[in-house]
Amino acid sequence: MKKVLTIAGSDCSGGAGIQADIKTMTANNVYAMSAITALTAQNTTGVTGIVNIAPEFVKSQLEMIFEDIFPDAIKIGMVSSPEIVEAIEYELVKYKSKNIVLDPVMVATSGSNLVENSAIKIMQEKLFPLAKLITPNIPEAEVLSGIKIKDEKDMERAAKIIYENHGCAVLLKGGHSINDANDLLYENGKAKWFFGKRIDNKNTHGTGCTLSSAIASNLAKGYTTEESVQRAKNYISDALLAMLDIGKGSGPLNHSFNINGEYAKEADNE
Template sequence: MKTVLTVAGSDPSGGAGIQADIKTMTANGIYAMSAITALTAQNTTGVSGIMEVTPEFLGMQLDSIFTDIYPDAVKIGMVSSAPLIEIIAEKLKYYNARNIVVDPVMVSTSGSKLLQDNAIEALRSKLFPMAVVITPNIPEASILSGISIENREDMIKAAEIIGKQFGCAVLCKGGHSVNDADDLLYCDNRYKWFRGERINNKNTHGTGCTLSSAIACGLAKGMDLETAIQSAKDYVTGALKSMLKLGKGNGPIDHMWNICKNNI
């Protein structure tokens, strides 16, 4: 069985973060492992508190994983401060981690800020250069590229700026009123659009976490990057189409749609 490690924060409501990652990996036939960067108090309506682990303890978690069950891929999600990012980068380099997917989680679906200001530069200098691909959404890509993104041409410009600056592939995720659900991959000076279906579902809590985890699953299975992205998009589309309705705010998607429907 292939294995994937998620390094991210915990979401007690189960829609995003570590919980979403583990569900996604399980639904995609992967053995999931986790290193928790922070506990959060959140639900579908917002984030009310964040309690980080110490860098030392996060390092201990990563040591425990890499020295026993070596992951075939690593997904990095919410890491809210520079010291935590630095210890992650140190450990991934030491253990020669492979197939690293970085989701630069800056703001939650509900609009809550999840990244301290000092962490952005650490992401840029420490983690992005190690990644096979990073997966910013439109607002995140705008911050990272330094340009306003209003249309598809702006997405191309932003992805190129980010990719050339950090030497990694960039999946600029669509939506946010810029286009439908089309994502843009910039890799090795080439562009590829992944067409997506716009689904009328307001329950999108954890969609970014889910997509990046699903991409890591594909890479762990030996897929090339483009195939892994397409597989991940198909999985997320199915989870949205399931139209799960939970919570009073932006509810979670149905991570188990592809296995639960067959068992009812």
């Protein structure tokens, strides 16, 4: 079984962050591991508190993982302080990590800020060059590219700017009112569109975490970047179509929509 590591923050309500990553990786048939960068007090309506993990302890988590169960791919999510960014970079370089998918998380689905402004710049300097792929949404891509994105031409221009500035492939997610969930992959100087129909489901808490984790899972299994993106989009579409509806705000996806078996049937009968 392939192994995938998520380096991210914890979401106590289970819809995003580490919890969403582990659910997604398990559903995509890889062995999930985690290094937690922050604890958050949040639910589907918002974030009320963030406690960063000490950088040295983040390093300790990573060392224990790399020295025992070396990951075939890595997903990086919420990294909320410059010191934690530097700790992660040190370990990734030290162990010559591969297949890194970085989701530059800046704001939660609920609109709450998750990352210190000072961490964004150092993340670009330290972690982007190590990544195989980064997965910004429209607001994040506007920050990273320095341009306003109003249409698909702007998406292509922004993705090219980010690619040329940092040397990593870019999956620019178009779900923020630009189009019908069409995403743009910019890799090796070429643009590739992935077309998708917008699903009428208000419950999108953790979609970014889920997508990047699914991509990392498929890279670990040996698929190309393009194949991994398509397979991840298929997974997240099905998870949205399952129409899970829990929580008072923007609820989570049903990450386990395709899990069946003896124990599931037994539970259904209780």
